[in-house]
Amino acid sequence: MDERKRDGMVAYLCRRMAEVGIELDDLAAAIAEDKIKQKAARYRSATGEIWSGEGEMPQWLKQAASAGQSLEHFAVERRPAQAMTEARPKVDWSQDPFAGSRLAAVQPSHLNL
Incomplete structure (x- = not known):
């Protein structure tokens, strides 16, 4: 999203929040509560x-x-x-002629020839 669209969206949200009486503290509390729910x-x-x-x-x-x-x-x-990131296998794509295409795939370790 470009900066102008972002600024327009922020201005719109600020106006709508003011219309219905939502304060920034209310928004922050709702976000924090949602994060707690997501963790639980x-x-x-x-x-x-x-x-x-x-x-x-x-x-x-x-x-x-x-x-x-x-x-x-x-x-x-x-x-x-x-x-989660440590569990992923490290792959050297520099020698793969299909890197970036849907033909590129990581071979399971038991198939390495």
Whole structure:
């Protein structure tokens, strides 16, 4: 998004917030609460709906379970971001003639010839 569009969007949001009486502190509190909820999430749908695992199971998860999907499919992994990047294999793409195309693929370590 270019700077002019961004500035226009910020001005619009400030006007709308003033119209309905939302203060910046209210917005900051809502964002902080959402982050806490996201961290507490044990299950997440593809559309971003979450459930902590407490209380009644939400409708989206009931429907998925009744359709045969397991709860584990929706489980949120609890690995730190750093561990996730370390788990990826390091690949030297400089010698790959297909680098950047959809033909480029990482070969599993058991197939290295």
